[in-house]
Amino acid sequence: MNKKSIFSSILKYPLMGLVVAVGFSSCNDDDDMPPVQEDPNIVEVASANNNFSTLVAAVDAAGLVETLSGPGPFTVFAPTNDAFGSFLEDNNLTANQLLASDQLADVLTYHVLGASVPSSAVSAGRVNTVAGDPFFVSAAPNGELWINGNTRIVQTDVAASNGIIHVLDYVITPPTQNIAEIAIASTQAATPEFTQLVAALVRADLAGAFTGGFDDDFTVFAPTDAAFEALYEVLGVNGVDDIPLETLTNVLLYHVVPARAFSQDLREGAELPSLLEGSTLTVNLGSLQINDSGLVPSALNIHATNGVIHVIDSVLLP
16 A cells, blocks of 8 residues: 555544554554674674774684784784785795684784774774784875884774774884894894894993893894994904904994884984983984994884894994
């Protein structure tokens, strides 16, 4: 029956119309009320997006579905499928190996904050995660936000009932070695590097200063072995043992900034204070230089527990 015939019947039979009207009113008040739709939680939002299928599988494999479906609030920095693909390729892993890893839960919780943090509240500096280890946010000159110097936040403020999702282009992991350990490990690699830097630090009794953890913040501009060899030639010496100890110590201190500065934190023309009292380093982003020394593009943002290493191609002289 069409609407016209319904209304005609109601008009033709007033009593029936009254009954029908009462019936309609009753349905509208009770039975026809649309069910209250609850907003999806973080797991449900991720599950509805095909770009997060690897993340969802990982959350399930790590037994974190119930936790991240709970009241929270949480902030999840969510790597896309492509982000996981790049991470797996770089670490020579398969997806199955990642999902079976004993460290999977630790990797995932390193991406989670125990509070709802919108992008407007994300600023450069240390961020404490529910995994216990912090990560570090940098704001690039173009306004992009990066984590640990190697991961970009590509989308922000995806809302969920129990928190917020920010999207990443790579998987973040905490550093496991300090600056000294990274340098020493490099001297023992198949293609050794930093052998001269480590020798200089040992002779100046400075190696122990770079063995700290997350509460320490250093940026080391680390000259290559070739850079040291070029310096030896200029000075007419055979190695670090031929350089006066005070001079060597001052040169090494001049390579260290008492802050954790990733490449995205650097600004054109900035003067960076060094550990050598009264001496600063000058940033030249256009030429990718610190003073007259070139930054090696492929060896920036080497993250350590106590800071970050940037490799340079010549020794900085105060």
